[in-house]
Amino acid sequence: MYDESWSRFTQTGQIEDYLAYKQEVREQPKGCEARDKTGEIRELGYAGFCIGDRYHN
Amino acid sequence: MVTGIIIKSEPIGEYDRRVVILTKERGKISAFARSSRKPGNRLMAPTNPFSFGQFKLFAGKSSYTMSEAEISNYFEALREDFEGAYYGMYFLEICDYYTRENNDEVDMLKLIYQSLRALTSQAFSHKLVRSIFELKAIMINGEFPGVSQEAGLQESAVYTVDYIMRMPVEKLYSFTVSEEVLHELRVFNRRLCAKTLDKNFKSLEILENLE
Numbered sequence: 001m002y003d004e005s006w007s008r009f010t011q012t013g014q015i016e017d018y019l020a021y022k023q024e025v026r027e028q029p030k031g032c033e034a035r036d037k038t039g040e041i042r043e044l045g046y047a048g049f050c051i052g053d054r055y056h057n
Numbered sequence: 058m059v060t061g062i063i064i065k066s067e068p069i070g071e072y073d074r075r076v077v078i079l080t081k082e083r084g085k086i087s088a089f090a091r092s093s094r095k096p097g098n099r100l101m102a103p104t105n106p107f108s109f110g111q112f113k114l115f116a117g118k119s120s121y122t123m124s125e126a127e128i129s130n131y132f133e134a135l136r137e138d139f140e141g142a143y144y145g146m147y148f149l150e151i152c153d154y155y156t157r158e159n160n161d162e163v164d165m166l167k168l169i170y171q172s173l174r175a176l177t178s179q180a181f182s183h184k185l186v187r188s189i190f191e192l193k194a195i196m197i198n199g200e201f202p203g204v205s206q207e208a209g210l211q212e213s214a215v216y217t218v219d220y221i222m223r224m225p226v227e228k229l230y231s232f233t234v235s236e237e238v239l240h241e242l243r244v245f246n247r248r249l250c251a252k253t254l255d256k257n258f259k260s261l262e263i264l265e266n267l268e
């Protein structure tokens with residue numbers, strides 16, 4: 001997850017870690033994630049499908 | 058439940074994190090967030106530096122354990138602004154340097170919050186935000202010696218320093234200055250920080266190269 005690589009960058013301050021974070025962000029599949037207030041990333045779909053309420057409690 | 062901002066976060070073991078939170082209620086405290094590095098764990102994002110919000114903690118013998126978090130501001134814009142991220146990390150380092158557990162650190166918390174907001178706004182240059190943050194942090198912590206004649210500052214720079222001293226943190230980011238005054242302020246701050254802050258800040262070394 002790119003949160004982990006962002007966390008690594010803030011810990012080391014190394015430019016390489018920032019680049020690694022940006023690379024991971026670019027490689028994330030687009031459009032099917034939502035972050036709610038508790039920080040949980042809910043994948044609303046898989047492999048490009050976005051079924052809106054499927055994973056809500 | 059505490060309100061605060063994550064100023065440090067480090068991995069512990071395979072899946073845990075140890076975080077340092079600057080809080081409104083208890084000053085600077087440490088907490089463990091168990092399993093927060095497991096993919097999909099709800100504490101993964103809230104335990105990153107810059108996360109501001111409310112944290113539910115249980116007190117242990119020597120530290121706290123985080124069970125929940127509700128984040129109102131992740132300052133995610135800093136992730137897209139490489140330079141801004143370094144300024145933010147520098148500010149967090151200064152917060153870590155100055156603050157203590159069980160101290161009233163409300164002013165420092167407000168300062169870091171407003172300064173991160175200023176960094177992510179288009180209205181202020183990063184250099185101005187840095188100058189304001191450094192000066193105000195030193196003032197809040199009672200280490201500002203005033204402006205002496207030897208500093209040789211022109212009148213507008215003296216006025217700016219005085220303004221920063223008088224203004225409450227909430228109204229701090231309400232002005233801008235000319236390039237000339239900003240330059241004087243930065244030189245003044247460099248000398249002041251060298252005399253006052255007896256620590257090498259990791260992110261500052263990189264910032265100085267970027268600037």
